[in-house]
Structures are given as C-alpha cells and as structure tokens.
Amino acid sequence: MGAIYKKELKSYFTNMSGAVVIAVMLLVTGLMFRTYNMYYGTLTLHYTISGSWLAFLIVVPILSMRVFAEEKKQRTDQLWMTAPVKLPEVVLGKYLAMVTVYAIPCAVVCIYPLVMLKFGDESLKWDYCCIFGFFLIGAAYLAIGMFISSCTESAIISAILSLLFVLMTQLMSNIFNFISSTTFSSLVFLVVLAAIVGLLVYYMTKNFYVSLGVFGALAVICIIAYKVKSSWFDGRSESIMRIFDFNTHLSDITNGSLSISNLLFFISYIVIGIILTVQSIQKRRWS
C-alpha cells in the first residue's frame, strides 16, 4: 500500500493536477470566505462551506478521472495485478493519495476561523465542524469518482460521469421538489428504476433475456405491492432519491449538527466506493 500511495501522491505533483486541485479549492473557498465572512460579516463558516461545493465540480473529476482509467488504457495495471500485493491495498493506496491531495487545501481552510478570531468571538467548534463535514463530503465524492474511473478506460468519460454525479447529488433536493409524490407517481418512478436496473444488467451480462427478466420481475413486484399496500408508496420516490442527496446532509453539518446519521451517510459512501472499485477491477480478471 505504501509504495502505491507514495507513487500516486508524487505523480499528482509531477503533473499539474495536484496544483490545479489545490488552486481551485483555495480560489473557491477563498472567494466564499471573502464574500460571506469578510464582506457580509457572517459569524461562522456556515455559508462559506455550503457555497464551496462548486469546487467539487472541478476537483473531483481532476483527481479521480485518471486513477484507474489511465492504468487500464496504458496497461500499467498489469504491474500491480501481477505483483505480490492485495488488490484492496492498491485501491486504498490510490484512494488515500487522492484524499491527501484534497486534504491540503482543507488544511489551509482551517486557518480561516483563526483569521476571524481577530474580529471578535468566534465559535471555533462550529467552524471546524463545517470544515470536517466539507472534508468528509469531498472524500465521499472521491470514492465514487474512483469507482467510476475503474469502470471505464477513458479518463474523459470518467471525468464527465463524476461531474454529473456531483451535480446530481448537489441539486437533488431541488430536483425532488419538481416530482409529484403521490402514490401512483412513486409506482411509475420505481418501474423506471427497475428499467434502469434492467439496463445495467444488460450492460454487465450482455444477455437480453436475463435483463428483461430482471426488469419484468422488479416491475411485477412493484405493481403487486402497489395493489396490496398502496400507502407504502406514499412519498417513496422522494425517500429513494434522498439516498443521493449529499447537499442536505452537508447543510445539516454546516448548521452545526454533526450527527451519527450524517457521518454514517458519508462514511458509507466512502466504504461502498472502495468496495465497488475493488469488485470492478476483480471483475476484469474474469470477463
């Protein structure tokens, strides 16, 4: 793990990406800090951190797009897949390198509350809670970005997909305001979801009948459940979409509530991202 970690970290700084990531992060958080805290005189980093999610649109794709896609393309994955290291070690090494690069600007942001101390009393606990939440959400995005990178051979596709993921999860709370939450529309939503699962199965197995079967079975289960107990469908589409709602969890934390559920939300994304990455690379061996 150590070897991979050191090598990856170094490579982020031999090419431009590490510097770009740090620059973008500092630019965005610095602008927000100046606007909200210096200019409007807001007391905490609350708004600064909530507004800084924009940086993820650039930072996450840049850090994660090449991490496995490029190795697959250049066939350098043959090196560590035939070396006496466990695959989870490789994945963790790469992940930690990404998180380390991301942690550098976060560490700089930790100075902001100290600057504000000069101007009056400051709730340092609240501020550092915000910064910790910000670090955690970034780490969760990087884990998912890494998984996306391991699924494709093209860094560009990986970058676009992780950008879309950031955008979707940040705007999710706005999206489900537009979707009606009646029981019937929830049913339609679940059937559409079943179709997406069917498509994914087709993508993985290339077997038309199996994917059609999966879709059919899921759809039938939904419809039967709807007939039997339609009350369960009330607001179901929203609760499913909440799984992808990063923004609400981040604003919970920036409001000062570092609850277990918020922590678990991001930590489970990190764990799932790492496990899926390992599985997606293992799958290549067998396909």
Add this chain to the structure above:
Amino acid sequence: MIEVKHLTKTYGDHCAVDDLSFTVEDGQIYGFLGPNGAGKSTTMNIMTGYLAPTSGDVIINGHDILEEPEEAKRTIGYLPEIPPVYTDMTVAEYLRFCAELKKVPRAERKDAVRNAIDELELGEVKNRLIRNLSKGFRQRVGFAQAIIANPETLILDEPTVGLDPKQIIEIRRLIRRLGEKHTVILSSHILSEVSEVCDQVLIINHGKFVACDSPDHLATSEQKQKGSILHVTAQGAKQDVLAALRSVVQVRESDLAEDEEGNTVATIRVPGGSDIRGRVSQALFAKNCVVLSMSVEKASLENIFLELTGSGNGAASVDGDTKKSVGKMASDLVHDELGIQSYTEEGAADDEERAAEDAASEETADASDGVRQNADSIHAQLSGNEKEETSGDVTDGEDKK
C-alpha cells in the same frame, strides 16, 4: 516448477485457450511458440494472475495462483507484451517503486535497483523520464522491472520486440545468463531466437497444446520424417555435376540451376537423416568439378513450426502428399534465395566466413552468431510471407484448408 492443468479461457463465444496442460521444469528456458492469436499472451496473463481462467489450475512453485496469489506472485517476474511503465516517472524512480511494490526488503532495495540498472545497461538513462525514452529502452525498463525482485521464475512476453540488433543479442545473452539460475518462459514469434536461446520449445496453436520438446529433438524427428536438404555449389558444367550427383543420390534436372558466375547450384532433398556430403564431394571431385560450397539445411524450427501449426488443427500429421512436398521444395528454394539476399544485405556473410575460420576465438564466433541470428530472423519474416504465397500457388490451395 510451474504446472498448468486443463487451462481454459473463453471470451464470450471465442475460446482463447482450450484445455491446455503442460509442466515447466526448474532451471530451464522455455520458448513459447505459436502463431498470432494462438493464446500465448492469454496463457501468460493467466499464469501471472492478471487474468483468471474460465477453468483449470495454475500452480507456480507449489502455490496456486488463485488461492495463494501473493506467494505465487512473489516467485515470478513478468514482462507483459506492453511494458507496464509509468511515463511520468524517471527510470530510477520507477524501479525503486517496483522494488517496493514487489516487497524487496528496504535494506536490499538500493542494491536491487542498481543491479537491475546494470543488468539492462540503463545507467545512461536512469534519470530521464520514461515518457522521453525510445521503445527499446522502455522494453528494457520493463525487463528490469521483471528481474528486480530476483524471482525464481521469469515470464517474458516477446522480450526482444522493439530492440535493435545489438540489444537483441545482449538481451538474449542476458536471458541465457538468467536461465542458469532462474526458470525462464519466453514467448516469441522469432523462431531463430527460440531455437538459439531456449532449452525447450512449447508450441501451441488455437489455444491447444501441440508439442513440447527440445529444439534439437524436434529437428531430428522432423528430419527423419522429411529428410534433409543439401545445397551444393560447384564449378563445372551442369551436366557433369548432374552425373556426379546422380551417382550418389536421386536428383532431378530441375534441382540444378546456374548462378550468375556460371557455377552450378544444386538443391537436393536427401531422404532420411543420412549425411552424404563426403560421397557427394568425392563424386564431384572425380568429375573434376570443384566444390565451392556445400551445406546441409537442417530441418529448421521454422519448418517444424509451420508443419505443426500450419495444417489446420495443429496435429503433428505426417503428410506424404507429393504435391505438397513439391510445393515445399519450391518454397524452400524461395526461402534459400531470400536467405542469401538478406545475408548479403546485412553483410553477415563475411562474418559467417570469418567465424568459420576463426572458430578458436569464441567471442568472435558468438558475435557473428548473433548477427547471423538477426539476419536469420529477417529472412524468417521475409520468407514467411513468400512461403505462404508459393506453397499456396503450387499446392492449389492445399494449405488453405
């Protein structure tokens, strides 16, 4: 020791490796031969744990590659088809990284890197970015990576691709030297390379095992089946030479030709493995024809290879078809012509003569041997194409089935 048992790998409907079994003994150099798409790279990728087999087992030095991957991988060094180098690192950085990745103890890492750099003569480029290196150097960096942890077994997928003739000779020497302490498996499509370097040849075709034997043994058995070919160049009229040769062996008039200097060149197929050079020489001398050159063409690995893999399913069938043997004869002639041409081109003919004269000096012989091998490989490639065409023409598509 490496045991491969009933290995099968399918990609969708396509079967890349089909029930392949073989054993690789310790301390020998194995040449892995097969036409393009025979499944060489796939087999090597499975043996090193990069790919998983659809079914079957690979046991490396007592460890199953799927059940104890770390222990198994610790004993192998692998150079894939495309060297797995990170282009944004310098050579020394990359090798240090590889040493750490392959669990070389911290105290020995420096020596391991220095050793690998020395072995592959990478000293002059060790501080350059791999991105800026030529293909040959990248290949050597990839090779250095494979040997850095001093593994018991080396698996090399086409190790000399992209190297210049001098480097090819050096790499072959290195492989032979490594072969004294390590087990080496290398794949190649350059047949002369395999016959020169390897103790054992393993031929596969369409993912199936065809043959495994030493090159000499393969050649001997081929020679017994097919006979050998004798090339004679003599000063003298065609009729005299023909008469002289006929007293020794069956010769057709069409086997004789005249070269541009007026000498008679004969290409004779000698059945069985018997050596008739002495008798031919005496007979020609009796007719006052001076023998300018005479050589026996041993069944080359190339012929064996084509024989074993060329006829469709790859079974080592003995084909007594006259049409086919005429075709083969013609193709041999073409092969020979091209052979001479390529020797001249390479200026290797001189070297060869000198080597013959100066057999005492091992070094000279070795060097010219290398050059000759290189010329050989060029002519193997050239004649490979030509050969297909010729035999196709003469045998009326006999080979195309």
